[in-house]
Amino acid sequence: LFSAVEMAPRDPILGLNEQFNADTNPNKVNLGVGVYFDDNGKLPLLQCVQAAEKTMMEKPTARGYLPIDGIVAYDNAVKGLVFGVDSEPVTSGRVATVQAIGGTGGLKIGADFLKKLNPAAKVLISDPSWENHRALFTNAGFTVDSYAYFDAAANGGKGGVNFDGMLSSLNAAAAGTVVVLHACCHNPTGYDITPEQWDQVIAVVKAKNLTPFLDMAYQGFGYGIAEDGAVIQKFVAAGLNFFVSTSFSKSFSLYGERVGGLSVLCKDKEEAGRVLSQLKIVIRTNYSNPPTHGGAVVAAVLNNPELRALWEKELGEMRVRIKAMRQKLVDGLKAAGVKQDMSFITTQIGMFSYSGLSKDQMVRLRSEFGVYGTDTGRMCVAALNSKNIDYVCQAIAKVI
Ligand code: LMR
16 A cells, blocks of 8 residues: 655754754754753743643643634634734624644644635745745645745845845735735744835735735744734734734744644624634644643633733743844854854844855754754754853854
């Protein structure tokens, strides 16, 4: 039966974890996957999460099936976070939100729904994009192309967004094309477009009747929850209907709980009800209904003012530490003898730095020094700390 089955390539991101775990180098550093580690190199268990779990354990509850679309209090909290609790889309009831298995699950539910809705549509992702975007939309049956995004020659060779290229790619797209946009903290480049550029993107999306799908996996890692969510308000103000996938993997450090969501902004409440009914079919026919624990924890935190404030504080600390590591990386590379100007690293935002290193250099970093980043040159600066930074800088200096 399986004799013709071919060996699939390793996943470009999670496959690196397998390689990292098998590496016996005592100095190894994992800058591959997008995961935040604290200054001791430990995965944090947030205090707000511990407080919510403590309360939950004091009143243990049995686990029945959740509704297909998840915990109501969770879905409402996601809506509030994405659109604003008192915002018109939320109060008018025109947002359909479902609990999803991580941000990836939110993307996949949206992709499957869109495929049924508009089977002939193409999907456009940024060039480059999160490695899994292309695979996910392709596996949902779409033809996936890319729109121009990163330009290594921009800003005098420091790198940045090729915004004119981005606009012309979007202008050339056929009506109905699904455009996957990174709401904040672009993965992998770390370069976001400015608010004014968002206005221009939105104008093209509207004029060309494109379908926006905003991936918001890093809300809070740029400038803050509200600040990073501001782009959503722009899409709302433009009168667009659109998709938003949410992830709490990073912002709650709940990677393994797979807590995410999908929100679809519809014309009105009645339309949202119909859309929700279709999203529920996608969920039911894939995994029936979501798991309980992670969603319950996030709902408990987001719906309790004190825990919510604690969460934003802890998230802020992660954000500030990442920014400090960017500066340390720039300084450390200089001290290690790197002649070229690496200050662009501090102008990037979110968890990643697109380092500009070639595939060969990334492979050398891995094989000679046990420093893991993706082949594209992406490094997770959120995994740097005061103990490994010098080693990483020395290693990068050697391969440069
Ligand atoms: C990443 O980009 O490293 C993260 O989003 C983790 C993943 O699932 O790829």
